[in-house]
Amino acid sequence: GLGMYAFGAFLFFPAMLSGSYYPFLIAYFILTCGLSFLETSSNPYILSMGTEETATRRLNLAQSFNPMGSLLGMYVAMNFIQNRLSPMDTIERSQLSAADFEAVRDSDLGVLIAPYLIIGIVILVMLILIRMVKMPKNADQSHDINFFPTLKRIFSISYYREGVIAQFFYVGAQIMCWTFVIQYGTRLFMSQGMGEKAAEVLSQQYNIVAMIIFCASRFICTFILRYLSPGLLLKVLAIAACGFTIGVIFIQDIGGIYCLVGVSACMSLMFPTIYGIALQGLGDDAKFGAAGLIMAILGGSVLPPLQASIIDMQTLFGMPAVNVSFVLPFICFVVIIIYGHRSYVRERRR
Template sequence: MTLQKAGKTYGFAIVLITSLFFLWGFALNLNPILIPHLKKACRLSDTQSAFIDSASYFAYFLLAIPAGQFMKRFGYKSGILVGLMLFAVGAFLFYPASFIRSYGFFLVASFIIASGLTFLETAANPYITVLGSPDTATQRLNFAQAFNGLAQSIAPKIGGMFILSGVVLTNEQENTMSPAELNAYLDQEAASVQIPYIIIASVVLLVAILIWRTRLPEIKEEEPTGEQSTGSLFKQKNLVWAVIAQFFYVGAQVCMTSFFIRFADRVAGIDEKAAASYLAIALLLFMIGRFVGTFLMKFISPARLLTIYGIMCVLLTTAAVLVTGKAAIYCLFGVELFMSIMFPTIFALGIRGLGSRTKDGSALIIMSIVGGALFPVLMGAVSDATNIQLSYLVPAACFLVVGYFGLRNYNENKVKLTTAH
């Protein structure tokens, strides 16, 4: 089908599915706010606080394949509705978790939210690529992901306003407080998540109702031909490398944002509320990078742009380790700009040409998001053992793998970049 025809047929569906990218982007990017916040409220180390990311991203690893299988049987729409319901339930559970101030309860709630996001991402990423011309699948996915970037830029600002108090007690201050005063402070800190997460859950339920009452087209992918029609998906080398690259990319992305507020405090002397505003600026650049990258793909092949951006991220992250003050923050701004196109580009390159096996390939790539559960913990351990600045060598190493995947596909313009449908 042509893009014009696809636009007339699937226009509203594209708008509705694109809204899901915003929702999960907002949820995941409250984690950089929750990490320093729960570190205070539940009195955690850097390594312990990183388990917020682990609880979120480990859900992708466990549920991506079941989500893909569910959608193969019941379709994209059913998968999206299941995802939205899990999302809402997890968000509502933040209220009792904050009431009893249980870090374990917070982790369970985060895991349930991420379970819902797994269904949403497993459905929405491939769905948006087949809602239109296969020739522009990568551009369309990057455009939808740009609204994910918009949510990423908004979430830290809103979270910083309504969740972070701006009050961080030193050890000396805690020691001068009575147990009752300290508990009152900690209870107040924990309670600040209640209203924001109730609002999030309510909005998600409204979207679920809208999608339930909307007729969405169910796309039937064409049968693959040749080697793609038989054998294990693990024989598809480009798909396997896409899974590896996405594993390292998501790990790097989560590391970059999760410890940003702590980095700004330790390296540039910026307090947590101001640092949340700096993070919002960084993620705004991430969103802008998505739109700019989508435009540049009209002139530069996605794989070549991915290679260039991967190299820039390695250089800028390394620079952030070596310099001090606000210059280090500005280096991280640059990383956010250049890593913007990585997830959708790796995804689109990885599932191209899989035909009726697109949902299976999509699930494998979504599973690789578990990198976001592992690398922040590694980074937290490095930070506890050395310092927060040196720990940023962890995402720098991850970007090397992303650049290598781009190089493997450097001549991908010789292969039609499509997702059969």
């Protein structure tokens, strides 16, 4: 995973030299494949390094550092990429001579790849460090996977099967809430007389605040898991997320975007907790089961286009379509409430 991640990042340099789109796409594909390898292997590794009773709490703690990376990524994108790119728009670029256009393009690409090359170096150092340092052994030393028997076995387990479904809807809700905060905020602030560009910038600032709250809430929820079972806390936060989402739909002033920011606090616990609950007791099958849960990230590709199609209607039921569109995240959180409740009932029976 680390090797593919670093290799993909370094491929941005030859992609820049080519000046073409598809080499960048290939580099990005290899990089993201490395990331999927990392998440598929690291999460069950963390779950196996200790008692099963605290496995979900360990995973929540480890994933508390993920939003820090997201915030750092936003900061780098805004201050070391976007602010250094040429301010010319598409029309202005089309009016340049071929030589001038290539000069602007090459300058922009030079700005773009620098962070990726730095990331590649950092990841390569991590790879060498992990190869040199003796890592803790976990209990599972089996490397054999019988594809179809394992697939049949894990999907016969109701809480794993339902966990994959819940993860699909959670990732869809997360991407929808974080993507369309821009459209939601822009419509709101423009209705108050603000210009479109200023409204977009202000909406992005609310998105950053949501990410900061998400990060802080991860640590808080990890602490609360010492006292509440994962299923119960998942259910409570999903109910709260439904409440905030109702506010997003029906409140058409600044309170609506406050509710949208509040949803992030509720989402913080969900991914690692669903992951941990679904893999409980799977033993050697946890490695294979982890791949199914990572594949559930597909929800982030399927559901947002549906919300976008609703937003494109402009108005619906006499309300702004962007407000009505948040009924989709609401449905996602209802699915998670059901999974949290069923998990809590199962936890009480133990």
